[in-house]
Amino acid sequence: MTHPTGSARGWLTAFMGISRRETLRFINQRGRFLAALVRPLVWLFIFAAGFRAVLGLSITPPYQTYVLYEVYVTPGLVAMIQLFNGMQSSLSMVYDRETGAMRTLLVSPFPRWFLLGSKLIAGVIVSIIQVFTFLAIAWFWGIRPPVWGYVAVIPALIVSGLMLGAMGLFLSSAIRQLENFAGVMNFVIFPMFFASSALYPLWRMRESSPLLHDICAFNPFTHAVELIRFALYLQVNWTSLAVVMGCLAGFFGAAAFMYDPQKGLWARRKGGPA
Amino acid sequence: MTAAALQIDHVSHSFGATQALTDVSLTVPRGGFTALLGVNGAGKTTLFSLITRLYNNRSGTIRVGGHDLRREPSRALARLGVVFQSRAMDADLTVRQNLIYHASLHGIPGRLARPRIDEVLDQVDLADKADARVSALSGGQSRRAEIARALIHRPDLLLLDEATVGLDVKSRAEVLALTRRLIARDGVSALWATHIMDEIAPDDDLVILHRGEVLRAGTAAAIAGSQGLTQAFLDLTGVAP
Incomplete structure (x- = not known):
């Protein structure tokens, strides 16, 4: 018998299979799309239009001129799509675990880190499709970054999507029941989104609360937003790139650890991963 | 010498202070049907979770086809086909989509998987349900689809954890007969966990597991003796099966 992990083709087949399943699930769940x-469109069309008059924005990198609030908020909404997609993947992992489908994945002869990484990449591909659909609609709304910005943002979307997906993966290893997921919304998604530069620039935050500014600056989601913002305008925010890469390594390492039966924490608990 | 399909030596497992398995040893010979009999809570599912590496095995050794699960997990898992106690297929996808997915998890590309899927669905009498959603299958069909999933990568050893639970008498008999047919025709080995006496034939190898310990191992006929298997089980465990 040919050993499945003994050839590059076997690994590629496994990756393609996991991606295909994620895509099929996504297609089957049109409501999710x-x-x-x-x-984000509600935020763009209603929230941003309302706040345009209230929030004044000075010229701040990467923008070289005054920009409308809608323009400012768009990269934050792009990151929001990826944040929710990452959490959706996490939710689907918990669901798979509850229904038993997760066991099919975990008894595969391929190593856990590879299986989880493949699931992560598949989720990022789905999130990038969502992002470009949003950006296309935003273009008609007058949000028009440089044309090459749409290309330059792809690597940023991959890295930020991986980081947010890995965070979701890590969270899914800690959540034992689907019902507990509401807690993630309250304690992870909302604080991450609102305590970031997605909706308002950090200098504005400093004016109202230096402590809150520091929290926002520490928030990895802020760096995902800034990475995307700079990339859309053909620049690289190296600090944000470093933070996002570091957080990606940290979250993925922690998730792989938690899902590994030889090292992880949950195999020691009654009930385990199945 | 050919290695046994499954060799478990001195495996123990606990959840915190609760001892789930104590010094369990058993062998499943190649091409044999071994029944693992025990009441609910005996430790059957815990043992299966250790064999499939869902739980970490920290004491003793588990070898699948001679491959140590701790040292060569990929080689050991590649030889296992598992039917879990509860549903493990994606209910939103069709039977075929599930099988293609499972084949890919064993590195089998679609080109090779498609004819194999037709073959295993034929084996389990589900050829006409290939494009039906799993959620639309009856209990018996669903279990047969799970067996097809477990067979797709041509495993040497089938692990079936209470594979007939929740099925009516007819479906139960079909699933059991199918498993025995696969053993006789394809030479796969099977470890069949159950708490139902009727599923065990006199010639079967039998392991009685109770409160995490192996109380007796041998052929069912030898364990049953003249008093019958139900009485023998009652004498050994003090519990009616």
Whole structure:
């Protein structure tokens, strides 16, 4: 018998299979795609229009001139799509665990880090499709970054999507039941989103609360937003890139540890991963 | 000498202060049907979770086809086909989509998987349900689909954890007969966990597990003796099966 992990083709087949399943699930859940689009569009069409008059923005990198609030908030909404997608992947991992589908994945002869990494990459591909659909609609709304910005943002989306997906993966290893997921919304998604530079620049935050500014500056989601913002305008925010890469390594390492039966924490608990 | 399909030596496992398995040893010979009999809570599922590496095995050794699960997990898992106690297929996908997914998890590309899927669905009498969603299958069909999934990568050893639980008498008999047919025709080995006496034939190898310990191992006929298997089980465990 040919050993499945003995050839590059076997690894590629496994990756393609996991990606295909994630795509099929995504296609089967049209409501999920719609929700992923409607959420940022509501923010863009209603929230941003309302706040345009209230929030004044000075010229701040990467922008070289005054920009409308809608323009400022768009990279934050792009990152929001990826944040929710990462959490959706996490939710689907918990669901798979509850229904038993997760066991099929975990008894595969391929190593856990590879299986989890493949699931992560598949989730990022789905999130990038959502992001570009959003950016296309935003273009008609007058949000028009440089044309090459749409290309330059792809690597940033990959890295930030991986980081947010890895965070979701790590969270999924710690959540034991689907019902507990509401806690993630309250204690992870909302604080991460609001305590970031997605909706307001950090200098504005400092004016109202230096402590809150420091929290926002420490938030990895802020760096995902800034990485995307700079990339859309053909620049690289090296600090944000370093933070996002570091957090990606940290979250993925922690998730791989938690899912590994030889090292992880949950195999020692009654009930285990199955 | 050919290695046994499954060799478990001195395996113990605990969840905190609760001892789930104590010094369990058993062998599943190649091409044999071994029944693992025990009431609910005996430790059957814990043992299966250790064999499939869902739980970390910290004491004793588990070898699948001679491959140590701790040292060569990939080689050991590649030889296992598992039917879990509860549903493990994606209910939103069709039977075929599930099988393609499972084949890919064993490195089998679609080109090779497709004819194999037709073959295993034929084996389990589900050829006409290939494009039905798993959620639309009956209990018996669903279990047969799970067996097809477990067979797709041509495993040497089938692990079936209470594979007939929740099925009516007819479906139960079909699933059991199918497993025995696979052993006779394809030479796979099977470890069949159950708490139902009727599923065990006199010639089967039998391991009685109770409160995490192996109380007796041998052929079912030898363990049953003249008093019958139900009485023998009652005498050994003090519990009616």
